[in-house]
Amino acid sequence: MAMFDDIRASLAPPHPAGRPFIMGGLIAALLGVAIGHWLIWLGLMFTLFCLYFFRDPERVPPARPGAIVAPADGRIVSMGLSAPPPELGLGAEPRWRVSIFLSVLNVHVNRMPLDGVVTRIAYRHGAFVSASLDKASTSNERNALAIRVASGQEIAVVQIAGLIARRILCGVREGDPVRTGERFGIIRFGSRTDLYLPDGLRPLVAEGQTMIGGETVIAEMLP
Template sequence: MTIHKEGYKILLVLLVILTAINIIIYYYAPNNITFQYAFLTFSVLFYFLILQFFRSPRRKVTLDERLVIAPADGKVVVIEEVVETEYFNDKRRQISIFMSPVNVHINRNPVEGVVKYFKYHAGKYLVAWHPKSSTENERTTIVVKAKNEVEILMRQIAGALAKRIVWYVKEGQEVSQGEEFGFIKFGSRVDVFLPLTAKVRVNIGDKTVGGITVIAELVEDTADDSIII
């Protein structure tokens, strides 16, 4: 199992702390064998629980300019028409993917293009399914202009457990489909905002695999020979 770089420091510090506690218990409670083994078992299980948060599986992404792929592993919890007020100021199709603690927490670019807008927002840590989490929680907003000139907005949102959002992109940067653009430690969710003409390929409750699952499809507009999603 490959470990993501975001987990190196946390895992090392946790290993040192758990090792130190077990040594202290061994020396100060030498006769309490049951407690020693119980805490050692807890330490091992807890460490592997945290370890799996930072796993980084290899993904073979099939690039396709016509498709929008899932930016995260998780479950589709929202598909609805909304008014996006930070960047577009008009109606968009929102698809939200909830990342539980057992999901891979890497975030991947749904399309290839250029980052046209980026902003980090400090905020609260409401549960990810709270209606106001997308506007009040700690979050980032990233807009990528795809090769077909369509702009797609992604929003990383921290939740009650996730306290740290990491991003690897900046305005003007070229990004590839399926490439990592960020990481949310310990879960939460990612929103994707598409034009209303997007042909959605997922349903509420569907499980997604970041970089693999197709969530929307590009549609050719034969009326004006342009390509939209």
């Protein structure tokens, strides 16, 4: 059953952000009919890569009140106490940060970690060092979101560009109500997503663990 689930996820329809790239690959393949067979194969290989990279499988959030789920697929590369991005205005008090690295093989659609309301979105230009490095959280180009949950506490999710990622897309606005596991954006071609937990909350996961966006429970809100 797990094997069929993996196959189904790999064949999931692409995210709308991938359509221009997929169309570009198909057009290149068609042009290859007139230019040369090498372009046909190049166009088809690029199209297949984009279909895989931009796949957008359905996810089922856990039916656990207060569960904070992973905002992205990938591997946890670092965990520790760190202040949220200053542009969000959440203060300088360190809180637990869970950093998830997404390789080009991971699903790159970002998902909301918990029900709430988006209170602030702030984009910051920066560098494009490897997203697997710890300094990527502070040095790289990023898009940060603050989300107020039912308890009145705020969590932060940060989309971070990587070495070859050059485009961060966010589909929500300040004031939007959001639901756990709901899609809110995508980062193209290798990236990182940081999750800052509310004050006093500790993660239930470990460094090196693999996350499934919208499903893996990272922490639970205190009752």
